[in-house]
Amino acid sequence: MNDGVDEAGWDVEPGDEIEPVVQAVGRLLKVCREGAGMRASDFGEVMGYGEDMIRKMERGTRIPRPEFLDRADQILNAQGHLREFMEEMRKARYPKKVRELAEMEGRAVEMLLYSSHNIHGLLQTPEYMTALYEVRQPPLAQDVVEREVAARMARKSVFERDPAPSLSFVQEQVTLERPIGGKMVLCRQLGHLLEVGKLRNVSLQVMPTDREEHAGMHGLIEVLKFADGTAIGRSEGAFNGRPVSSPRDLRILELRYGMIRAQALTPRESLAFIEQALGRL
Structure with a gap:
């Protein structure tokens, strides 16, 4: 039984x-x-x-x-x-914080998303997600892993919305090279990035490791903008990591994100970079 x-x-x-x-x-x-x-x-x-x-x-x-x-x-x-x-x-079944995030993503008309350690959750394949949770320490119970993966997969409905939101992603080069889950998992993940990066409402950029100037040293940045003109954002290295919604605080995050985008490869260059990375696997 x-x-x-x-x-x-x-x-x-x-x-x-x-x-x-x-x-x-x-x-x-x-x-x-x-x-x-x-x-x-x-x-x-x-x-x-x-x-x-x-x-x-x-x-x-x-x-x-x-x-x-x-x-x-x-x-x-x-x-x-x-x-x-x-x-x-x-x-x-999804954790409360995930449901709240999914609700906000479901209302957002524009998202600015910079990831420095892992590929952003909205861009991850199920295999990559699972591998990320399985390498956590201390180890997570299998039912917790399954629950977290299911919750993250549910958020992907943002790509199916009509009208589609404007999505801007900037990924650190290292996130495209670290073989989380093994080379085959990474191979499928990079292939998925190429597909998503070609969507009309998606801008996908890569921040090369050899950049001497980098506005993203504070870590992750996320800004979600809504149809009524309001927004919410957070950064690991600002405001103690707490979500912010005041125009002043959001302006700081948007300024940093804008500089990160300018310092990164263009979307066209980024897709070519990902194709090359895929070819090396």
Whole structure:
């Protein structure tokens, strides 16, 4: 029998605003189970999980996977009531900070994104994402890795928006050369960058390592601009790493980002650089 550590779902973060919804789904699950005349242990056996995991989901401390609700709806003859919450539970499984970031990215009309250590999350392939999380120390549990990768993949919907936002990326050269996950993973990652870099709404630039002048020594910079004229930004080396929204603070980040773009290779030169890097693998 599966203990549910990896497959059943994810723990609810204390204080998360999604907690009441998860608890409501748990209560509904319990009502449906009891209405079907099944004990928690019997239901767990049919579903392939232990009684303890079923109890956790019914108490609302564990987020059930959408696939779990789909099968439970069938087993318990819930007439679609459990299935109605599949999409909400799909969103709930992502960490709160990721949901908040995805919401902002979903509203942004322009994004300025500079990455110095890793390829930016919006540009990563699933294999590259997984490799990044698997090399973290101390090691992350496998279900945590899966949850983080799924959350990051969900953010890629920004590329499917219509009208499409304007996306500007600047990547340090080293992020294109470090073989995170091995050469094959990097090879597929660079190929993906070439595809994304050719999109009409995307500007992808590379900052060469041999640049003597570099405005990005403070580390990561992200600025998201919205249709109402407001914006939010952050930088690892400014404002203690906290998000900022005041015009003065945003101007500092935009000034630095503008200088980084000017110092980097042009988009055309950058795609050629990535093609060359790919050819060397």
